[in-house]
Amino acid sequence: MMETNGGTIRQAFGGLVTFMRKCLFNVLSVGPIPNHIAFIMDGNRRYAKKQNLAEGDGHKAGFLALMTMLRYSYEMGVKYVTVYAFSIDNFKRRPEEVQHVMDLMLEKIEGLLEKESIVNQYGIRIYFIGNLKLLNEPVRVAAEKAMQASANNTKAVLLICVAYTSCDEIVHAVEESCKAKRIEIQALVPGNISNGVIEGIEEDKKINGSVIHDVQESWKDGLYGSEAVDTNGICNEGITDVIHGSQEDKQDVIAATTYEDLVGGLEGSDKQRKIPTIKLVDIEKHMYMAVAPDPDILIRSSGETRLSNFLLWQTTNCPLYSPSALWPELGLRHLVWAVLNFQRSYQYVEKKRKQN
Numbered sequence: 001m002m003e004t005n006g007g008t009i010r011q012a013f014g015g016l017v018t019f020m021r022k023c024l025f026n027v028l029s030v031g032p033i034p035n036h037i038a039f040i041m042d043g044n045r046r047y048a049k050k051q052n053l054a055e056g057d058g059h060k061a062g063f064l065a066l067m068t069m070l071r072y073s074y075e076m077g078v079k080y081v082t083v084y085a086f087s088i089d090n091f092k093r094r095p096e097e098v099q100h101v102m103d104l105m106l107e108k109i110e111g112l113l114e115k116e117s118i119v120n121q122y123g124i125r126i127y128f129i130g131n132l133k134l135l136n137e138p139v140r141v142a143a144e145k146a147m148q149a150s151a152n153n154t155k156a157v158l159l160i161c162v163a164y165t166s167c168d169e170i171v172h173a174v175e176e177s178c179k180a181k182r183i184e185i186q187a188l189v190p191g192n193i194s195n196g197v198i199e200g201i202e203e204d205k206k207i208n209g210s211v212i213h214d215v216q217e218s219w220k221d222g223l224y225g226s227e228a229v230d231t232n233g234i235c236n237e238g239i240t241d242v243i244h245g246s247q248e249d250k251q252d253v254i255a256a257t258t259y260e261d262l263v264g265g266l267e268g269s270d271k272q273r274k275i276p277t278i279k280l281v282d283i284e285k286h287m288y289m290a291v292a293p294d295p296d297i298l299i300r301s302s303g304e305t306r307l308s309n310f311l312l313w314q315t316t317n318c319p320l321y322s323p324s325a326l327w328p329e330l331g332l333r334h335l336v337w338a339v340l341n342f343q344r345s346y347q348y349v350e351k352k353r354k355q356n
Contacts, residue, residue, distance in 0.1 A: 024336065025076045031343035034296035036080035037073055038318075040310055041066065043302035043326030050326070056100045061328035063108055067118055072335050074122045074156050080292045082159040084310045088134065088168055102139050105162070109142040113149055123155030129288045130164030131172070159292055166312035169288045176286035177278045184276040289314055297342050299334070301327040317353045319345055 041062055048058025066083060073081050085105070091098060112119045112126065119126060128143040135143065143162070284290060294314040298307075303324040307315065321338040323330065 021072075021075065021332065028336065028339055028343075029077060032346050033077045034339060034342055035078065036082070036293055036295045036297075037078050037338075038082040038084075038295040038298045038311060038315075039066075039069065040084045040298070040300035040304075040308065041327040042300055042304055044328060046302065047326040047328045055097065056104070058328065059101060059104055063104070065328045065330055069330065069335065070118055070122075070124075070158065072332055074124070076335075076339070078156075080157045080159065080295075082129070082161060082289075082292065082295060082311070084161050084164070084308075086130075086162045086164070087309065088131065088163055088165045089309070091134070091163075102136055106139050106142055109139070109146050112146055119146075119150055119153070119158070123153045124150060124158050125153040125156070126150045127157065127159045127291055129159050129161045129291075131168055132163060134163040157292060159289070161310070164288070165309040166307075167309055170283075170313060172288065173283045173286040174278075177282040180282065180286070181276045181278055188276070284313075287313065294318065297321060297338055299323075299330075299338050301325055301330050317349055319349065 044058040044062040045055060046058075047053075047061060048055050051058075053061075070081055086101060090101070111117060114120075118124065126146050128147060132140050132143060139162075143160075289311065294316075295311065295318045298311070298315055298318050298320050300306075300320065300322045303322055305320060305322050307320075311318075319342060321334075321341060323334045323337070325331070325334060
């Protein structure tokens with residue numbers, strides 16, 4: 001009987017806590033609620049050492065903290081949550097530690113697919129973000145299975161960054177943009193492409209009174225350092241445009257050259273078509289994180305203010321909150337304080353975003 005009474009008391013207390021939390025979230029909803037919160041889960045190993053636990057137990061405690069933060073975030077009305085689970089740089093740690101994290105990750109991914117999991121409770125769609133080819137096969141297969149199983153969920157989104165660094169993401173986006181633009185260039189010059197190289201462009205063709213020398217000869221003369229027009233080179237020049245501004249000395253060859261200027265014979269609106277160049281929107285479209293809007297808040301536990309190669313591209317106007325608590329110690333008060341700070345600076349941050 002006492003055991004039954006104890007269970008009833010705990011259930012009643014739990015219900016009261018849930019009700020009070022919902023009341024708190026209703027008060028917060030008077031102001032703007034962040035659409036996307038990102039977490040750097042820092043301090044699991046230090047927590048284990050602090051509590052005299054085995055090193056792996058710190059990561060297990062960190063997973064429980066993650067489930068709690070997800071529950072609070074989605075109850076508050078946050079649509080997207082991103083967590084930094086495992087950096088590419090973490091592969092440099094001791095092999096046994098890496099293997100333990102991979103085993104734990106595999107176990108928890110499989111747990112997310114269970115009917116009573118938080119994923120199904122809140123209708124969460126899962127994305128694993130990063131260079132997934134670096135994961136061992138069981139973890140990669142489990143990640144792909146979880147993404148497929150949750151693909152029809154629409155209420156909320158969880159993005160788990162594994163085998164991820166922002167530098168790797170940017171390099172990947174540039175490479176994919178180059179591939180896409182090369183296809184566009186090939187479509188513009190049918191019949192003159194051989195393995196990504198444009199060949200045989202007419203020599204000394206006049207354009208609006210000026211002379212464009214044979215592009216192949218320009219490459220031979222050392223302007224681009226090869227003997228033919230490599231479309232990858234064109235892509236690279238386009239990227240340089242984005243980063244360093246216009247390339248005035250090469251503009252007559254690439255940026256301002258229309259399709260008619262290159263191969264002739266086009267009429268009407270076709271004259272306005274430009275040789276494709278890589279723009280900012282192309283890079284952003286090929287980011288791993290293109291499936292979600294930029295974060296509104298970035299929270300890093302343990303008092304650290306470094307971004308550690310996490311979402312460098314997406315956090316230009318994102319406020320950073322760094323409580324001193326280690327990740328397993330993070331609680332409701334830390335999340336509420338981060339949201340209050342977000343609401344206080346909301347107008348200023350929105351103004352900055354619009355200026356950009």
